[in-house]
Amino acid sequence: MAHVVIGTAGHIDHGKTALVKALTGTDTDRLAEEQARGMTIDLGFAFLNDNVTIIDVPGHEKFIRNMVAGVSTIHMAMLVVAADDGIMSQTREHLQILKLLNIPQCVVAITKTDLAEDEEWLDLVELDIRELTDGIFKSVDVIRTSVNTGVGIAELKNLLEQKAVTIQQSTDRGFFRLQVDRVFSMAGFGTVTTGTVISGDLKKGSTVDVLPGNIKAKVRGIQSHGLDVQSVQQGDRAAVNLSGVDKEKVFRGSELALPGKLKSIKKFTAHIQLASEMKKELKHHQRVRVHLGTAEVLARVHLSGKKKLPAGSKANVNLDLEKSTVAASGDRFVLRTYSPMTTIGGGTVLTTFIPKGVKVSSWVSALEVDPVQRFRQLVDSLSTQPHTISAWALLNQCTDEKVHKWITKLDLLTTEKGIVFTHKMLDESKKIIVSTLNTFHQRKPLRRSMGVDILQQESRLSTIWLEEVVAMMKKEGIVKFVESGLALTSHKVELVGSTAELSRKMENNLTEVGLTPVTTAELSQKFNENDKRVLEVLHVLKGDKKVSEIENGTWMHNENIAKLRQALINHFNQNNEMGVTDFKNITALTRKFAIPMLEYCDKQGWTDRSGNQRSKGDNL
Structure with missing residues (x-):
């Protein structure tokens, strides 16, 4: 059976610690102050059997924080009510806390029955208990006990063991979590943390995140129920010996978790x-x-x-x-x-x-309380930045398998890369892309396409989602890739009027200058036009494969580039190498233009540079 943790609850001095000792033989008041004052201050731990741990919590109102820490990870409560006092203030508050934490089962032990006046009084106490616990737990068993006479102790232990066998563990998140309730150090071992494994499992030698603090630590050893073990699983009480983290960095309230699954918030x-x-x-x-x-x-x-x-x-x-x-x-x-x-x-x-x-x-x-409907809200909220299944699993602190189940229940869609989306999200994203491209085409009618990076910035769609939607739109014939950008399929570049005339003049000029590259600024000055308009016309000519950009802002007609390539072929048909002087003689270029043109040839793979000499490239 899985390990089960039972937590005590009840008013101060109602005999919780004495009852635990009678059941287990262990005095859970481990602190000297507790033994001196006869009052539980912090959490105590005892083993009912190999599979059941009892956490003894303080009853005094000053130590409620310790009580909550103790019962936060229990599977069943053992409410202790003294026969001579009956229900008291902390009895009520402890019950309230158990209800708020959704503890499903409870066994009630009426203690100190040897101090009760008579059976009728005990009947009244039990009646009060049943009325108070009604509606909080699925069922409540009440056992009358006395540690002095031994009455009911064996019966209570037997009942707890029977109940423990039927306990249903809470849903496992699928990854390791342990909420630390105690930290100490041991000579030769270092930092030791204890707590209940609330999900997943842990093996000796594993690495864990210690949170908050985001510290990575190695698991040197594990104990459960006082024995060295190789692993622990959900429901187990565990003492985890850590290396790589100082005792001062871990405290009650820290959590050990599978790396990368949880974050400090x-x-x-x-x-x-x-x-x-x-x-x-x-x-x-x-x-x-x-x-x-x-x-x-x-x-x-x-x-x-x-x-x-x-x-x-x-x-x-x-x-x-x-x-x-x-x-x-x-x-x-x-x-x-x-x-x-x-x-x-x-x-x-x-x-x-x-x-x-x-x-x-x-x-x-x-925001919905139901996790499935809440997931749908989260998905809808990220219409332009949808997440992958793995990303949603991290945000919801669950496994990919859990997200897959939600997707199936909600009839959501996923892309090949695992992005979760809806039909509405897809339609809205398509409209955004069409609108953004249309605005770009109207603003820059001579540009054949819009850079994908600019499209991403202006549409505000996430990069991965944009890629997926564009791929769908391309299959549907809505958009097309042109050069290194994207355009609407219906978009066409047409040069008319004065723009067409400027294009003709610029092309003629680039043809006439031969192998001498020309800058955008030089063309603007020659034709008395602004750089922006000249550059747009150049990009149209480039798209028509009439001109090429040699380097940033420097242009040459493709007919002249073809002549240059042929000149290089002719040279290497007769020579194995070519120097700068040889290139200047071939092209009639000055050194100012010869060097950048040589570098262009290198980039095209027409020449292969070695020091000051060049040989025939693979692409020539």
Whole structure:
């Protein structure tokens, strides 16, 4: 069977620690202060059997933070109520916390029955317990016990073991997570962290992320239930010996995770449920304590479109944290007031991601609690920047397989590269591309195409999405690739009027100058035109394969380039090498033009340079 963790709950002095000792033989009050004061302050741990761990939590209201850290990863609660006191204030608050954390099962132990006045009193205590727990758990078993007389101890242990066998583990995220509840160092071993594996598995020798802090650490060794093991899995209590991280860098509230799966955050969106017992309304921007996993973090609550939330209400909110922590979609947490510290509610993390450009208050309010429908909202919110399946898995802190299931349920579409999209997103992106290209063609009618990089900037579509949509549009005959850019299939460059006349004059001039390259500026000056118009005409001539750009801003007619190539062929038919002087004699160019033309020949593969000499190139 999978390992099961049981957490105690109940008022101070109701006998939780004594009961755990009677069940397991272990005194969980490990601190000297605890033993001196006779009061549990921090978490204690004991083994009921090889597969069941009991976490003993403090009952005093001052140590509720430790109690929440202890029960945040349990599978079942053991509520302890003393027969002589009955239900007390911390009994109620602990029950409230168990409800907020969605702990499914509970066994109630009425302790100190030897101090009860009579059976009728015990019946009343049990009745009160059943009324208080009604609606919180699927079922509640009540066992009457006494550690002094031994009454009910064996029966309680047997019941806990039976319940543990039936426990259903929560859904596994598919990657390793352990929320740290204790850190210590051992001579010769270094840093040791303990906690419950809440998803995935971990093997000795693996590397983990220690968060927050983004520290990489190596797993030197693992213990579970006091034994050295090679691996642990979901539900296991584990002590993980780490190398590569100092003890001071890890603390209760840290998390160990498979590298790259989780990130440190300072803000998340959540759905909260306020307790009906709240005495004051929750105000916008109110400072609260967030108990998330084993961490306690101070935060500000940002209500969406409201100034206050009354007791018992539900709402989506943003929580701005005062320090970094770790959270994943679906994680549950408890909310407590800053001062005085009382439990006011709890909630579920919806997302740690807010898309750019959305109106935050409207976005947060509309966010779905159901993870499948929420995924659809997230996909729709990124209509021009759709993500891949893997990227969505990282943003939702889940596996690619989980995202695939959501895609199937929602009838979403994916590209060959794994981009998730909808028909509406595709149609909108096509319209954006057509509009952007059309505007470009109207603005620059002599340009055959628009650079893809410029199209990406102006359309604001992500690079990978643009590539996918353009490929679809090309198959549909909407766009075409021209030279190194993109154009609408319907776009044609036509030279008319004065522009056609300028093109004829420029082409004639480039033909007449022979092998001497001409700059854009020289052509502009010769024909008394601005550089922009001359350059546009040159690009049209280039597209018609009449001219070529030798280097940036320097041009030559292709007929003359063909003559140059033939001259080189003739030279190398009779010679093995060619120097600069030879090239000047062949072309009648001055050194000013000969050097750049030689470099052009090198680039074309017509010549192969070695020092000051050139030989015949592979492309000649």
